[in-house]
Amino acid sequence: MAPLLTAEGVALAYRGARVLDGVDLALAPAETLALLGPNGAGKTTLMRLAAGRLRPDAGRVRVEGRDPHADRAARAAIGWVPQEIALYPRLTVAENLGVFASLAGVPRRGRPQAVAAALALAEIEAVAGSLVGQLSGGYRRRVNIAASLMNRPRLVLLDEPTQGVDLAARAAIHAVLQRLSAEGTAILIATHDFAEAERLADRVAFMARGRILREGALADLLAGLRAGPPERELVLATAPAPAAEAVLRRAGFLPHEGGLAWRAAERGTGLDGAALLGQLRAQGVPASELRVRAPGLEALYLDALKPRAVPEPPPSLAMGGAR
Template sequence: MGALLTAKGLTLAYGGRRVLDGVDLALARGETLALLGPNGAGKTSLMRLVAGRLPPDAGTVHVEGRVPHADRAARAATGWVPQEIALYPRLSVAENLGVFASLAGVPRRSRAAAVAAAMVLTDIEPIARRLVGQLSGGYQRRVNIAASLMNRPRLVLLDEPTQGVDLTARAAIHAVLRRLRSEGAAILIATHDFGEAERLADRVAFMAQGRIVREGVLTDLLVSLRAGAPEREVILSGAADGQAEATLRRLGFAPHEAGLVWRTAERGSGLDGAALLGTLRAQGVPASEVRVRAPGLESLYLDALRPRQVTGIPSARAAGAAR
């Protein structure tokens, strides 16, 4: 099937600082693409351009062949779910959705049906009469998603849709996104949650300093990565002193999670888990556990971004050639 969303050479600057630098992107119907990258990488700015909230300084973006910032039909085909909760806390869930249906241009005679359909899709019918301000964060985020669905958009953009919610709410939101995908919607999701991206995405794109530095089918990228040695992770029982840190770094580990977890920067130390644990303890490292596992999306992310920290920002093709 042809691409529902296409972006070519997108460039954008704020206050003289370039936040997007030649971004190319395509997304088909029924496909989910996860954007991953550090804060300031350009993920939200890219979504704003796709949603038609502002035009690019250079390049083009099309949704169903239309230019979003200049064409209302393109904007109507796109549901935009911002990171912030954009709801009226003193109105009920149903009243909120009615307001957003009106703002989306849904004819008055069709609004009740649009509200009802969005509530069914997001599984919030039981709370239709409750005030939004009295809901949990997870329910508010589901209502936030429902508010973007008044025109049954073919493209849905979500910026950190599960930020700050518990595991139960996260699972409910993921179920909503799977329903949208099964109905043929294209989904573009920006997230810092690697587990979320692995569960939901067909493809992933890693962003750094305004560019997509690597992109591909998630399963293909993981198969390639897992063809090598397994990943090793050392759990410390306490903070490592200078000598312990030097030992860990010499064996190829780097700190993670406040320094109590160290992971291999380059996989494969030549020792199995038990031997590595013994070696570390013998050299004064307060290691309580060594985990050996197949590398996942976080390893892909770190590998994709690592060259930019050392050599600037080569293209994804150049970075791949360098490997």
């Protein structure tokens, strides 16, 4: 199937700093691609280029073969959902959607039908008459998504769509995105949530320093990773004393995100889970639980962002070549 969105050799600098550096990307109809990377990797900038909000310094972006920055018809095929809530708090949900339908160019006669369709798709009919400013964060996020759907776009771009919402709201937002995908909509989503990406994405792309470091079908990437030994995560009852911390590090564990969870830096220790847990406890480690599981998307991400050694050039090249 022909790609709906393509980016070819895209580069962009801001105030002299390179934000994107030769990015290539393609997204087909009914496909969901998750962008994963640290803050400052270039994910939001890439999405703003795809939305037509920015023009690249080099390379090109095309939506259905047209330039979204220069072509209004290309922009009409795009639904853009920024990380910030872009709604009018003193208007009701239905009134907000009516405003966005007008901005999207929906004819006046067709706006009530467009509003009703967006309310149904996002499953927010129950709050249609409520002021947006009085809604929970999760409902605001869902209305934010519904507002981008007024012209039934074929491409939807979402920047951190579930940031700051509870589990129920997160599940409701995921259901909306899965319905969109089932209807043939292409979805590009930037997220820091690995579980979210695993649930929604057909493909993932890992970004850092303005480049895509690795990209591919999620199932294929995970299959290759899971052919190896499982991950081991140790949960501690309390923070370890210096002596216990030294034991953990010798056993190959490192602290995970500064909490009480420690993960094996190298998977596979030669001991089964029960034996390893007993050995660590005997050496004074306040181990509460040892979890053994198949590696997931986070392991792929950490591997993709791991600094790679750059081989030194041969002596003849290092000295400027043979004379």
